[in-house]
Every structure is written in structure tokens, then in C-alpha cells.
Amino acid sequence: MAPQNELRRNEVAVAWANHVDAGLAFIGVIRTPWATRAECPHHGDPEGPVCRIEVDAPWDAALDGIETIERLEVFYWLHEARRDLVRQSPGGNGLTKATFTIRSPVRPNPIGTSIVTLVAREGPVLHVRGLDCVDCTPLLDLKPDRSHFRADPSR
Amino acid sequence: MAPQNELRRNEVAVAWANHVDAGLAFIGVIRTPWATRAECPHHGDPEGPVCRIEVDAPWDAALDGIETIERLEVFYWLHEARRDLVRQSPGGNGLTKATFTIRSPVRPNPIGTSIVTLVAREGPVLHVRGLDCVDCTPLLDLKPDRSHFRADPSR
Numbered sequence: 574m575a576p577q578n579e580l581r582r583n584e585v586a587v588a589w590a591n592h593v594d595a596g597l598a599f600i601g602v603i604r605t606p607w608a609t610r611a612e613c614p615h616h617g618d619p620e621g622p623v624c625r626i627e628v629d630a631p632w633d634a635a636l637d638g639i640e641t642i643e644r645l646e647v648f649y650w651l652h653e654a655r656r657d658l659v660r661q662s663p664g665g666n667g668l669t670k671a672t673f674t675i676r677s678p679v680r681p682n683p684i685g686t687s688i689v690t691l692v693a694r695e696g697p698v699l700h701v702r703g704l705d706c707v708d709c710t711p712l713l714d715l716k717p718d719r720s721h722f723r724a725d726p727s728r
Numbered sequence: 729m730a731p732q733n734e735l736r737r738n739e740v741a742v743a744w745a746n747h748v749d750a751g752l753a754f755i756g757v758i759r760t761p762w763a764t765r766a767e768c769p770h771h772g773d774p775e776g777p778v779c780r781i782e783v784d785a786p787w788d789a790a791l792d793g794i795e796t797i798e799r800l801e802v803f804y805w806l807h808e809a810r811r812d813l814v815r816q817s818p819g820g821n822g823l824t825k826a827t828f829t830i831r832s833p834v835r836p837n838p839i840g841t842s843i844v845t846l847v848a849r850e851g852p853v854l855h856v857r858g859l860d861c862v863d864c865t866p867l868l869d870l871k872p873d874r875s876h877f878r879a880d881p882s883r
Contacts, residue, residue, distance in 0.1 A: 587786040593751030631742040634814040635827035659789040672790035673870040715828040
């Protein structure tokens with residue numbers, strides 16, 4: 574296990590059979606400037622660097638018309654996170670919080686989401702601002718942000 | 729395949745090996761008044777009915793302190809949705825949209841999210857408003873909504 578995944582002071586892990594009830598399929602990859610988790614920002618910044626979302630075939634066909642949507646919700650798999658902590662210490666200082674009261678990557682099902690601004694599309698590649706994940710994070714899904722529908726009362 | 733999952737006019741399915749790159753474990757269940765997908769609202773309504781989120785052990789231990797968080801993001805598995813459509817016709821009228829331009833449950837990785845208001849907690853059960861999913865939907869995760877951190881400049 575990598576040092577970044579060692580248990581910190583007062584953290585509580587559960588003995589948990591990590592069973593598989595449903596399967597995820599990666600549909601692309603996210604390219605960011607952050608090579609390690611330690612370098613990643615804690616939250617996505619709308620003014621942050623432009624990152625690339627590369628969508629694999631055949632799912633590039635599901636992007637048609639996405640150019641008109643300014644804000645997208647990106648779903649990705651936090652593949653480096655451990656999954657067995659019920660209490661964790663994000664600051665590593667012995668103070669812990671229950672897992673469901675924070676947005677840490679460490680969770681039973683480590684699905685990350687970010688709200689991003691679409692800067693440009695080049696075929697199967699989206700250029701976006703607002704991500705916070707490590708380079709080469711697997712892509713799970715893309716959705717218009719909820720604000721896209723709230724702004725349009727006809728939906 | 730259930731009739732609700734039949735291909736509608738002009739919808740486009742892809743031949744896609746539904747491989748498993750990562751596994752999800754269900755950590756509880758969501759109880760709502762809607763027995764079928766046809767009865768579900770299209771979006772969660774903050775004034776909608778109170779629904780129950782039942783968290784299984786050992787993950788109930790990850791709820792400590794959640795009472796202080798008014799708005800939560802709930803992650804769930806849309807277990808009835810097909811996963812192979814790149815274009816779909818939500819209205820069933822022959823007009824189609826690309827999958828990543830809508831928030832339909834039909835997607836390569838059918839993960840649903842709702843922003844809910846926490847009404848009460850009774851041990852491992854949360855009572856919330858704002859859900860839109862069918863009764864007995866499997867629970868994947870709970871996070872404080874992003875607004876929880878934006879409202880607190882110390883985070």
C-alpha cells in the first residue's frame with residue numbers, strides 16, 4: 574500500500590468485504606497538471622487550469638451538441654483512494670470526521686464529481702476548467718449541470 | 729428486457745462490451761413513494777415528499793455529525809437503466825439527444841445524484857426531501873453538498 578494510504582492517527586477503518594454489486598466501465602481519461610494526489614487542489618476552481626477530458630469510442634458519439642452547454646458535471650473514479658474508512662483525518666492531525674460529512678476522496682464508493690466550465694471541444698476531447706483530480710483519472714460520465722435546466726424554465 | 733427498456737424511434741444503441749473496470753458496493757437502500765420509473769418525477773423537488781435513506785452497517789458509523797448538514801448530495805445506482813444508448817429520445821417522439829447532453833438515467837455508468845434537504849436522522853436512517861428515484865434504489869454514497877463549504881469561508 575502506498576504511503577499516502579496509510580492509516581492516520583485516530584482514523585477508523587472497518588472490516589468490510591469489498592463486494593461488487595455493480596460494475597463500472599471507464600469511458601475515457603482525464604488529463605490534468607497534477608501528477609500526484611498531494612498536488613491536487615482540494616476543490617475544483619472555476620479559474621483553474623484548462624484540463625482535457627478524452628472520451629473513448631464509442632462514447633464520443635454521445636457528445637453531439639455538448640458545445641452549447643457551458644457548465645458540465647464530470648463523474649470520475651478516484652482510483653487511488655482506499656475505501657474502508659468510516660472516520661478520517663483530512664488534516665492528519667488526529668482530529669477526525671465521519672466519512673459522509675466530508676467530500677474527501679476516501680469513501681466506500683470513491684466517485685468524484687466536479688462542476689466544470691466547457692472552454693472548447695475538439696472531436697472526442699473536451700477542454701474544461703474546474704477539475705481537481707490527479708492526471709489519468711478514469712472518466713465515468715458527463716452530464717449537463719443542474720443549472721442548465723434551472724436556467725431554462727421550459728425543461 | 730422490460731418494455732420500458734425497449735429502443736424508441738431513432739434511438740441509437742452501441743455494441744459495447746459492458747466490461748467491469750471497477751466495482752461498486754451497495755451500502756444501503758433508498759425508499760421512495762414511487763414504485764415504478766414511470767411514476768418518478770423528472771427532477772428532485774425540494775418541496776417533494778419525505779423519503780428514507782437506510783444506511784447499512786458498518787457504514788452507519790460514517791454518519792456521525794451529519795445532522796448539522798442541511799443539504800446533502802446523494803449518490804445512487806440506477807439499477808433499471810440500460811447502458812448502451814449514445815442517442816436517446818426522452819419524449820419517445822423520435823426527437824433524440826446525445827446522452828451526455830441530458831441527465832436521463834440511461835448512460836454508460838448509470839449513477840444518479842440528487843441534492844436533498846435533511847429533515848431528520850433516526851440512527852442509520854435519514855429522512856430527506858428532494859429525491860427522484862424509484863423505491864428500493866441502491867445507495868452508493870452521501871456527501872455534504874458543495875454549498876456547505878461555499879457557505880463556510882473557513883473551509
